[in-house]
Each structure stands twice: as structure tokens, then as C-alpha cells.
Amino acid sequence: DLPSRNRPKWISKVVTYRIISYTRDLPRVTVDHLVAKALNMWSKEIPLSFRRVVLGIPDIVIGFARGGPNVTPTCQAFSLGWLSGLSRGFLKQNVPETHKHAHRPAAHGDFYPFDGPGGTLAHAYEPGPGLGGDAHFDEDERWADGRGLGINFLAVATHELGHSLGLRHSSDPDSVMYPTYGARDSENFKLSPGDIREIQELYGKRSKS
Numbered sequence: 239d240l241p242s243r244n245r246p247k248w249i250s251k252v253v254t255y256r257i258i259s260y261t262r263d264l265p266r267v268t269v270d271h272l273v274a275k276a277l278n279m280w281s282k283e284i285p286l287s288f289r290r291v292v293l294g295i296p297d298i299v300i301g302f303a304r305g306g307p308n309v310t311p312t313c314q315a316f317s318l319g320w321l322s323g324l325s326r327g328f329l330k331q332n333v334p335e336t337h338k339h340a341h342r343p344a345a346h347g348d349f350y351p352f353d354g355p356g357g358t359l360a361h362a363y364e365p366g367p368g369l370g371g372d373a374h375f376d377e378d379e380r381w382a383d384g385r386g387l388g389i390n391f392l393a394v395a396t397h398e399l400g401h402s403l404g405l406r407h408s409s410d411p412d413s414v415m416y417p418t419y420g421a422r423d424s425e426n427f428k429l430s431p432g433d434i435r436e437i438q439e440l441y442g443k444r445s446k447s
């Protein structure tokens with residue numbers, strides 16, 4: 239069979255993450271909890287764990303930003319954060335999963351500004367230095383925790399963090415890596431068998447011992 243294309247993955251057994259900006263739609267503790275829940279969905283299947291850091295430079299930067307020319311102050315701070323990230327290796331042609339062409343000026347520190355309400359909800363980078371692994375959520379969406387109206391943040395975070403771990407899109411509508419958002423209730427939200435197979439193909443199985 240064809241040699242598998244170079245599938246970037248995290249080598250360290252512990253991957254650090256830092257949430258550097260939040261959304262007005264949800265309490266911060268809810269975002270913290272749902273990010274931890276999304277990460278745990280993946281890490282419980284593989285021999286890899288996540289550690290949250292609140293200072294310094296993590297492997298995975300998570301944050302909310304809005305696109306468009308009128309960048310709000312929070313985003314400026316955000317993009318400054320990313321600009322420092324840029325020097326960390328963006329020039330390695332890091333491209334988030336959803337774009338294959340750099341075209342417009344940076345809006346939140348990378349070359350992929352968001353598009354206002356609807357449309358693209360979020361994007362993320364495959365494992366690597368600098369922007370590698372980072373996950374950006376469109377602040378212009380109405381984010382919800384699965385109870386109220388709005389986009390289910392847990393479902394989108396699980397999709398994006400799948401990219402952060404090295405997964406690509408799936409053509410299986412039951413997969414969390416399906417390229418379009420399907421309104422799922424976050425109560426019984428879980429990885430599909432295909433998602434588990436894909437992530438274990440990349441990182442191996444977590445031993446039961």
C-alpha cells in the first residue's frame with residue numbers, strides 16, 4: 239500500500255495548551271470545562287495527556303477572534319500574541335484545515351481572517367511549531383453549551399482539537415471530523431468508531447493497565 243503521507247503528530251506524551259481569549263456568549267469556566275472535555279474525549283483513547291498552562295508558550299493556543307478589517311482591541315492583543323507566534327514558525331506554511339490559499343491581510347494574527355456570523359465557525363492547525371496545533375474560534379458566532387440556542391461549542395472544539403492532534407476531515411457524516419457542522423446535542427456527544435480508529439492509527443491505543 240502507498241506509504242502513508244507524512245502525518246504530523248505530537249511526539250511528547252504530554253501536550254500543553256493555553257486558552258488566551260474567551261467569548262462573551264459563555265462563562266469562562268464553561269469554556270475551560272468544555273475545552274478540557276473535548277481534549278479528554280481524544281486523550282482517553284491514546285497514550286497522550288494534556289496539561290493546561292496559564293502562562294508561557296504552550297503547544298496548543300486556543301482562542302476566539304473575529305475577522306474583517308475592523309479588528310477590535312481584544313483581537314489586536316490576540317493577534318499580537320499570534321504575531322509572536324508567527325515568529326515561532328508560521329512561515330513553515332502552516333495552513334489551517336479549511337484553507338489552502340493565503341489571500342487576505344492578517345486579521346487575528348494569521349492569514350485566515352474569519353467571515354462574520356455563519357460560514358466558517360473555526361479553524362485549527364496540524365501539529366507543529368508556532369501556530370501548529372492552535373485552534374481559533376470565530377467570535378462572531380453565537381456559542382452555546384448545548385442547552386441554549388447557538389453553535390455547540392463542545393462539538394466544534396472536539397472537531398478543531400482533532401485537527402490539532404493531526405486528524406484530517408472525514409466523509410463519514412457521523413464523524414466529528416465531518417467538514418460541516420451538524421446540530422448535535424452535547425449531552426450524548428461522542429467520537430464515532432471511525433474517529434477512534436483514526437486517532438489510534440496515529441498515536442496507538444491507550445493501554446488499559
Ligand SMILES: CC(C)C[C@H](CC(=O)NO)C(=O)N[C@H]1Cc2cn(c3ccccc23)CCCCCCNC1=O
Binds near residue numbers: 356418
Ligand atoms: C465542522 C465545523 C465545526 C468547522 C468547519 C470548518 C473547519 O473544518 N474547521 O476545522 C465549518 O465551519 N464548516 C462550515 C461549512 C459551511 C457550511 N455552510 C457554509 C457557508 C459559507 C462558508 C462555509 C460554510 C453553509 C451554511 C451553514 C453555515 C454554518 C455552519 N458552517 C459550517 O458547517
Ligand SMILES: [Ca+2]
Binds near residue numbers: 352354356376378
Ligand atoms: Ca463565521
Ligand SMILES: [Zn+2]
Binds near residue numbers: 335336397398407417
Ligand atoms: Zn475542520
Ligand SMILES: [Zn+2]
Binds near residue numbers: 334346348350361374
Ligand atoms: Zn486563525
